[in-house]
C-alpha cells in the first residue's frame with residue numbers, strides 16, 4: 189500500500205459555512221458572502237495555512253422544495269471560475285479549483301476558460317470535473333431529462349480528451365471528431381503554465397470511480413470511517429494501475445468538517461449550538477433531496493421509511509445507499525437524519541481539540557486512509573481561522589505538514605510534474 | 615462626456631500575466647477614463663483569452679472604473695452567462711459590463727463544434743440576451759434577507775421561475791445567484807452592421823460606433839437614436855461612443871513624429887496632437903451632439919494614457935457603480951410587484 193509522508197489541504201469554500209445552519213450563527217460572515225472581501229479573507233487564511241488550494245463547487249439550479257426556493261438555507265456559491273479568478277488575484281501561492289460540468293458546457297469555451305485562469309494565476313488553476321447529479325439542472329438548459337449516468341461519463345471522458353488536446357496544442361490547431369464533439373481549431377493561446385491545469389474529480393459511482401482513476405490528479409471523496417477510506421483509496425490505486433498510472437500521481441482527499449474547541453466540552457457545546465439552529469423544515473428537505481424521496485408528509489419524528497425509499501429508487505447512489513443503511517442500523521428519525529446531513533452532508537465531521545484533530549489526521553495519513561483532506565469548516569471564517577492557527581502548527585511540529593510552499597504552481601504544491609504534451613501527428 | 619478604453623484580444627501579450635493587465639487598467643484610471651473594455655477582435659484565429667475571468671481577476675485592483683468583457687452571445691447558454699455576470703458584478707461592486715459579440719459563433723463555428731453556424735445567429739443572440747435578462751430579474755433586489763432569528767436567508771416570494779420557452783432556449787429558472795448589483799451589468803454593443811445596429815437599438819446601454827468624420831458620427835447617432843425611439847426606449851437610455859485612436863505627444867511635433875512612425879492602423883478615426891488639443895476636439899464634437907463620448911483605442915497605452923493623465927481631471931471615484939458613473943437608469947425588474 190502506498191503511504192504518503194505529508195498531508196495536503198484544500199479548502200472547500202461555501203457561503204456562510206458547511207453546517208447548513210451556520211449562516212445563522214452570529215459570528216458567520218453571512219451578509220458578505222457575495223463580496224470580494226469575504227473571499228479575500230478566506231483565501232488569505234488558506235495561504236497562511238499553506239493549503240494547496242481553495243475549491244469552489246458549482247450547482248446549475250436553485251435549491252427548491254416542491255417548486256419553491258428553499259429560503260432557510262444560504263445561497264449557492266457564486267460562479268466558480270469568477271470566484272477563482274478573483275481569489276487568484278489576491279493571493280500568490282494558493283491554487284484555485286473551479287467546478288464545471290461536462291454535461292452542460294462545451295469543450296472549446298471550457299478549455300479557453302481554464303487556460304485563461306492558469307495564465308492569469310501563473311499556473312495555479314485546477315478544474316473539478318463533474319457530470320452534475322442535480323437532475324433539475326437539465327430544465328435550465330432545455331435538456332430534460334438529464335442524460336443517463338453511463339452516458340454522462342462517456343461524454344465527460346471525451347470532453348476531457350478534447351480540452352487536454354486544446355491545451356497541449358497551444359497555438360496550433362487540433363481536429364477532433366468523436367461521438368459527442370467535433371472541434372477543429374485552436375485556442376490561439378500559449379500552452380498554460382502548468383501544461384494542463386490540474387484535474388480534480390469526485391465521482392462515487394462505479395463509472396465515476398473509473399473516470400476519477402483515469403483522469404483525476406486530486407480526488408474528493410466522503411468516507412466517514414478509516415476502513416471505508418482505506419478501501420476507497422486502495423480501489424482507486426488499483427483502478428489507476430490498470431490505466432498505467434502510479435499512486436503518487438494522485439492525492440485522495442476525504443472531506444473533513446471540523447468544529448474545534450480548546451477543550452472537548454467547548455467544541456461539543458459549539459456543535460450543539462449550531463445543531464439547534466437547524467430549521468425542522470430544512471432537515472426534512474435535505475433528507476428528501478438526498479434520498480430522492482419526498483418525506484414532507486411524514487412527521488419529522490417518524491423513522492426513515494427505508495424500504496419505501498429503496499423501492500422508489502433502485503439506483504440510489506452508493507453514498508446515499510450507505511447513509512440509508514446507517515439510518516436503519518441506528519434507527520434514526522427523519523429529524524435526526526436531517527441533523528446529520530445538516531452538519532456536513534455526510535462528509536466526516538469532527539468535534540475536538542486541535543491536538544485530537546492532529547492525532548486523528550496523522551492516523552488517517554499513516555494508515556493509508558488519505559493523502560490529506562478537503563476541509564469543510566462548519567462556518568466561515570472563524571472555524572477556518574481556528575484550524576489554520578491552532579491545528580496546522582501542531583501538524584507542522586509533527587513533521588507531517590509543510591512549513592512553506594515549495595514552488596509557485598498548484599502542481600508543485602501537489603508534487604505533480606508538468607505533463608508532456610500529447611500532440612497529434614501533423 | 616464618457617471616455618472608455620478598448621483593448622482588443624488580438625493584442626494579447628506573449629506572456630499573459632495579471633501584472634500586465636493590472637498596469638493597463640491602472641493607467642486607464644489615472645488618465646481619468648470611465649471604463650476599460652476587453653473586446654474580442656473579429657476573426658477565427660484571434661486568441662481565446664476569456665475576458666470574463668480576466669475582469670473578475672481585475673476586480674481587486676483599487677480603481678473605481680468599469681470593466682467590460684466580450685461574450686460570444688451567439689454561442690453562450692443564457693444560464694451560464696447570467697450566472698457568470700451575476701458573480702462578476704457582485705465581485706466588482708457593480709462595475710461590470712457585457713460586451714456583446716455577435717460574430718464569434720459564426721467565425722468560430724468549427725472550434726465551437728458546430729458543423730454549421732446557427733441558422734439565424736442574430737435571432738439566437740437576441741433570445742439569448744432576453745433570456746439572460748429574465749434570469750437576472752428572477753431574483754428581486756430584496757430577495758436576500760439574512761434574517762438570523764427568523765431563519766430565512768432568502769425570501770422565496772421574491773425569487774421566480776422564468777419558464778422561458780423560445781426558438782433557441784428552454785429555461786425554467788430561477789437563477790441560483792442574486793441579481794447583479796446594477797440590476798443588469800451595463801450592456802455594450804459594438805455597431806458594425808445593420809444587425810448589430812438593430813441589436814444596439816433594442817438592448818444597448820452603450821453603443822460603440824466607428825465613423826471617420828464628425829458628420830458621419832452625427833448621422834450614425836441620429837440613425838441609432840431613431841431606432842431606439844422605435845423600440846419605445848427613452849433616448850437617455852443609451853450612450854453612443856465613437857471609436858478613436860489617440861496618437862498623443864507633449865507637443866504637436868512629437869505627436870506627428872509618433873504618427874509617422876505608427877502609420878494608419880485599421881480604419882478607425884485617428885487623432886494626432888497634444889492631450890489638450892484632444893480635449894478641445896472632444897468638446898467640439900460634444901457641443902454639436904455628434905456623440906456622448908469616445909472609446910479610445912490606444913496604440914501604446916502607457917504613453918497615451920500617461921500623457922492624458924497630465925490633463926486636469928476629477929479623480930477616479932470609488933464606490934460608484936458603472937451605471938451611476940454613466941448616469942444610466944437601473945433596469946426595472948419585470949417580476950417585481
Ligand SMILES: Cc1cc2nc3c(=O)[nH]c(=O)nc-3n(C[C@H](O)[C@H](O)[C@H](O)COP(=O)(O)O)c2cc1C
Nearest residue numbers: 245246287318319320321390391392393396408409
Ligand atoms: C467534496 C465533493 C464535492 C463535490 N462538488 C460538486 C459540485 O460542486 N458540483 C457537482 O455537480 N457535484 C459535486 N460533487 C459530486 C460529484 O462530483 C459527482 O458528480 C457525484 O458524486 C455524482 O457522480 P457519481 O454518481 O459518480 O457519484 C462533489 C462531490 C464531493 C465528494
